[in-house]
Amino acid sequence: MSVASHPAPQTKLNSLGFAKPESETRVVVAMSGGVDSSVVAAMLAEEGYDVIGVTLQLYDHGAALAKSGACCAGIDIHDARRVAEEMGFPHYVLDYENIFKDAVIDEFADSYLGGATPVPCIRCNERVKFKDLLATARDLDADCMATGHYIQRMMGAEGPELHSAADANRDQSYFLFSTTPEQLEYLRFPLGHLPSKDATRALAEKYGLKVANKPDSQDICFVPNGDYAAVIEKLRPGAAEPGEIVDMNGNVLGEHTGVIHYTIGQRRGLGIGGLADPLYVVKLDVDNKRVVVGPKEALATRIVPLAEINWLGDEPFEATPERRIAVRVRSTRAPREAILRSTGPTTGEVELLTPEEGVSPGQACVFYDPEGSRIFGGGWIVKG
Structure with missing residues (x-):
């Protein structure tokens, strides 16, 4: 007489994903x-x-x-x-x-x-x-x-994946792009x-x-x-050395009290009033103590070089030389369509399909699935 086989009961996981009480x-x-x-x-x-x-x-x-x-x-x-x-x-x-x-x-x-x-x-x-x-x-x-943190950890075919928060207004994925696969195994959100x-x-x-x-x-x-300059001056005394404010042709328009008081894309507080058109900080020339200003269109960036890339995709980063993704180059901006190209194990460049203004070295560039909520990591924007 044959005995009917019964499948073993599934082990129930708790809310943190562990098969124990x-x-x-x-x-x-x-x-x-x-x-x-x-x-x-x-x-x-x-x-x-x-x-x-x-x-x-x-x-x-x-x-x-x-x-x-x-x-x-x-x-x-x-x-x-x-x-x-x-x-x-x-x-x-x-x-x-x-x-x-x-x-x-x-x-x-x-x-x-x-x-x-x-x-x-x-x-x-x-x-x-x-x-x-x-x-x-x-x-x-x-x-x-x-x-x-407002971000989601979901189990995928290859293991845990990082996904944007359900509430887009609270999503903190920009600040967590460097979470490694090993860390993601251990973390819960x-x-x-x-x-x-x-x-x-x-x-x-x-x-x-x-x-x-x-x-x-x-x-x-x-x-x-939010007074960055005051903190820098305290940490690095003498850092705020004066210099020139120049246009993109090198013409001197005024003087500044220290490059640390300026950021890419800044318009207010330049101290060079009286000009016909508004000017923005387009470059910080630290070596020459110069703040370079120009028209708003000079801020538009299409190619963004990246270093220290943390890749969270299922296949190795260098396996695909070119990928169509969405990227966020500032925490306050929505992801935009782009092409990601690998140039090494942890380096690459992003080509923005629509140029972005105020892209600055030191900021992060975070990679997203253009058709879903998954985060594929990101990298640090460096000088081209």
């Missing part, structure tokens, strides 16, 4: 003290996960206490600790001040002095949060690390599927979190009120 799944939550990461921690704790909260102190604690409107400030450490106490999970504050200065702040200053427009938040994710903090999470025997920030705040209310109505951070944490 929530109580046996340890997750380290990177807590900035804001509403987003607080909701992630509270949500996972309520679901029964073994949650450990970790907050990074990234710069001088005394200065942090005096400053609001930025992540990782002193009041934020207090808020993160309070959420952990209310939800009943352990919380640790790690002093990463020296690591942060070496990996993020110093490069920010040097990049700015070199005439670039850096994005330190990307470097912080890449070199601190998703490197040193992630290593700490592994040391704590965590199965994964969760953050409050529980808020990426939410339809709006209001939904996040509603969850904070549900969990009774006092940070439910806390304002979002606006500034770069170590740049008070």
